[in-house]
Amino acid sequence: DQQVKQNSPSLSVQEGRISILNCDYTNSMFDYFLWYKKYPAEGPTFLISISSIKDKNEDGRFTVFLNKSAKHLSLHIVPSQPGDSAVYFCAASGGYALNFGKGTSLLVTP
């Protein structure tokens, strides 16, 4: 039973443009949400997070938006750079475990 869903397996964006990655969740008890980035042959690296009491969090080029009523969050990357090409995982915290989506593979082309 997938409680966190990333419905776009892949996304291609031109360098300099905005990348928008989406994530939906089903469990209303989740109270903290995170985005991780993963390069091949490396472990996931923490990118940005947001608490359920907020609706937006910014860190440089990365912004995460949370819509609790829709159980939806998104990650915006502006401007996108070729080095951002990686797999992005959305995760939701419930208890001690993180619940991950299947990931979205982002390709930023020059």
Next chain:
Amino acid sequence: DAGVTQSPTHLIKTRGQQVTLRCSPKSGHDTVSWYQQALGQGPQFIFQYYEEEERQRGNFPDRFSGHQFPNYSSELNVNALLLGDSALYLCASSLTGANVLTFGAGSRLTVL
């Protein structure tokens, strides 16, 4: 400052065998979690250890067991290996109470 280190990086086993994976947490972290990432999937929570006790367990059979040592390092043991156990096994550490986990590069297990 070393992050989370895992060993071995790759290993091949046959069905029915047993495997032990090892993890050293990031310096200053006291909590270790294990995740299984199958091909094309996101990481799935196996269990978390804190103060040498299993604190929470995911939906994995008893063939999966673990241990945490006084120095906070941890082992994941899988008995009676099945073909479906082939995956990347990720160890993550954190300071207890923190939501953000630091992951290692993983141990790639292939079961033939």
